Amino acid sequence: MQTRRAILRAAAEAFDEYGYAGASINLILKRAGLTTGALYFHFDSKEDLAHAVMNAQPDLIVPRLQSQGLQRLVDITLLWSHMLQVDPLLRAAVRLTGEQASMGTRDATPYQSWVMIMSECLRDAQDANELQAGVSPDELGEFVTEACTGMQMFSAVASGRDDLSERTMRMWRLLLPGVAVPAIVARTEVSHDRLKLLVG
């Protein structure tokens, strides 16, 4: 598993910097300090490697969190907004997911994995009576996934993602009052202090 992870990291750094077309297999091997054989033992092709990078996203965020329900969903997005600034693997995953037209592929899995994770938090939130009547966990999970996708794109060109955590907090200020019951709107922590606590 260590070799596989080293290849993923090296590929992510190359994809993050040069995009899919610009990152050659040779460049990736050189960065990982590995032979062609080692790479093809773990991945069938550059495309296969790109899909593995794209689908590594949630594992980088979710295991670090303890909270439940809506607070957990808020925490996922806050931690994601920070990690995207510091982790090349997450950045490469996001870049490749958005540039699929250039790769000639159409893979909705990276989005759908986020929707599944978010919807699960929201079903817990629904069971704990945190959501307003009529709010569907699946619909809201899908919408938050979309909003995060667009936030990071705008933020990337506007500020090199420096303001992504700010944008994430603003999303929750606008969205929470329409989807959560008032007691939960009041109790849910969406702040820089919360983010500091999560980053640890």
Add this chain to the structure above:
Amino acid sequence: MQTRRAILRAAAEAFDEYGYAGASINLILKRAGLTTGALYFHFDSKEDLAHAVMNAQPDLIVPRLQSQGLQRLVDITLLWSHMLQVDPLLRAAVRLTGEQASMGTRDATPYQSWVMIMSECLRDAQDANELQAGVSPDELGEFVTEACTGMQMFSAVASGRDDLSERTMRMWRLLLPGVAVPAIVARTEVSHDRLKLLVG
């Protein structure tokens, strides 16, 4: 202006199909049936042409609408969700905006133009007491721009954008109750019938 528009259309078709790197100046000239001289009279470079395509977005949508305030903002997003499926110029603009890393540029103008247009609708909405207290027209305009960006990306890989209008209506179902006063939530039309009326 007719030549300029013909070049923009031809470039958009090429960018929409092949992306920025894949669409050569020669291909664009061939499609437009024009000489190199005619192109360079209107545009300095392929990059200049790409920026013109990116920034043509709002002009394709906004002049067609009569409504005011929040209904106008809803109408902009509904019509946009439809036009993106049928207009190669809008599709190319959106593709280029999202693939700027590959072009080596970072231009927030295409996003900022949408924010300006949306915030203007929302200031009208605020003046007409349509918004809840504490909702900032600028913040909401920025968030709706981001959400639309992410919706179309997810929709592109999930359904080739067939479900983009559905996703747009779902955004408003989730967002309106938290940002608009109850009478406006009840009155604002977000439906397939409304979209049909706008498409005409």
